[in-house]
Amino acid sequence: MQKIVVIGAGQAGASAVAKLRALGFDGSITLIGEESAPPYQRPPLSKKYLLGEMELERLYLRPLSFYAENSIDLRLNCRADAIDRADKVVIAGGQQIAYDALILATGSVPRRLPHAIGGALDGVHVVRGLEDVDAMAPEFRPGARVLIVGGGYIGLEAAAVAAAKGLHVTLVEMSERILQRVASPETSDYFRQLHQSHGVEIREGTGLTRLTGDTRVTGAELSDGTSLQVDFVIVGVGITPATALAEAAGLELDNGIKTDTQGRTSDPSIWAAGDCASFPYRDGRIRLESVPNAIDQAECVAENVLGAGKTYVPQPWFWSDQYDVKLQIAGLNTGYDRVISRPGDKPGAMSFWYYRGDTLLAVDAANDARAYMIGKRLIDGSKSPDPLAIASPETDLKALLK
Template structure:
């Protein structure tokens, strides 16, 4: 019996393998990862791990012993170079491994600066995996100057760590405002004010023209012509789904590895889940870059491999930690046409509720866990709440659940 092979030992891959065992699958399971360590959490890499507040072992999703105890063959530091769909074999580390079903949980890769503008200089970093975090950690010395390129959540989280460690921080965002792609102007304004209060120099509508230096970055020229001396650079300009292996195998690609509602790819014996996969959603297709999606979709795929035939229905939620602010996001704000602001219980406590007409789409909650919880429950249930009641601080949020 060839069994089930999972390529990609991140959150999705580990979740899929563990769920297969939990659901009673007693055949062989092989989990293949390129990194030399067991599957681990990625979000803390740009937060507590980079701050030195979380040890490596605490990053691990499960103790390494779990995989042996669950009879999951864990292949670490191993690269898959090919998929032979005809013979149902993958080539990993020079070894041929057969499969009955194959799951692709290859994740995503960070966009890097091109070499022509200095992206290959030493001192230019991205934040995606453990190696990235370990390579940049020695750079965080109080008094040094870091340039952060990109005003999304990764860039802002890195800025928060650097400012908290006493570094001088300049952040440039080519768009008109930080978080422009993912959040309302109200949320952008909240985090702009938060970072500036911590000394971060945020420059919006300004991009990077080039990095300067012979072998290591020493300065940056911005699109407005200014030059600034920098000690190192962190690039946070988004990620792309890791589809190279799937493309080489001839699978259909559409903003990621194209799957049906059950997680099957264009090959009925190959499945995909997590950052790398796009799936049917409402009137189009969706690809979600989040830990909850990686877990939920991978577990759904595990069940479907075993015959459940359950469509994957995402219940999106996200989070970001910056300084003493915990942002929790429920739902997807695509297509919103108005924002309802609900004041919180203290300074810096607020939530922004996204509506399309009378339909509640999403909630951004800053240090407001109750607003997040209520908003998420409403969205998951397909319900909305009267915007006037949401905006009224006298309204008991929990009462909205039964309204």
């Protein structure tokens, strides 16, 4: 194998090319990215970078010089338009780039509001890339009125930054509670109270009917019949896997680009990793939207491209920063039937332990790093302590690891 091409210069793509060189691959590597910046961290974009606490260069995953020093052909501002599987070439930037193995790390795209309800008006923003955050940054003026559509982690993180900068924040969530898709009512309650204590108005069970304004958004009509005056809008209603390129090439899709346990797609020469890829897990198939998954899966795929034959076994973990609260999540809570709430050692610290029957599935830990670390080790080791032990403040969590 002499030529490896990676499409997508995000966390997964950058991790794949670095791993290939670390493993001693000395053939040609081409990394194709649509953005003008080299691969960078996305989580700080909507937090420290937007707050002005982190400079652009500190976002970079590696110095720009890393790619030249490791003979990685980094092509920025370059869009991959098509994959010719028969001839094994990628058409990108008007050129044909040949590959022996191709890794798709195309990531995901934010859902946007329909044009029919005002989604194309100026002042309506999504949070995904550097360009998105640079475009919205001037809007964050003290006293400005922002409407945030969507009460998931993206929406809540944006609300926290806006409130911290002195804006008037209204957040609407169509479901009956914030975080309904991803967390327990107990976790929702914790974060609702946190945001309300910082002056954020949260309206649950309330949808957006339409945005109003001529060319720029000036107002919003909500499903409860009320109207708001707004200066700008942030839309945080989820993301979808970026599969258009794979679909046009005839690869199999299943909630993302369908891969086997090693990351191989329906074409044996093409692999996928990160937000765009779905893979077998337990009795089903999942797609994980997280930085740790993008790194681990991409590195596993890099090994397998070089013949390792490794099964990818995720160790799911996630995080969210809101105000002075760091939420750390271990495991996947899908299928839980009860939640144990446990106060931490410090004021405001809490952890929420998800069980299905007597099996521990996941832990949400808010400002409780100890509960997170112990919960993660228990889950990774397939250990499930008695829920009553978790519920008891007398229990020394560390003793549960023995």
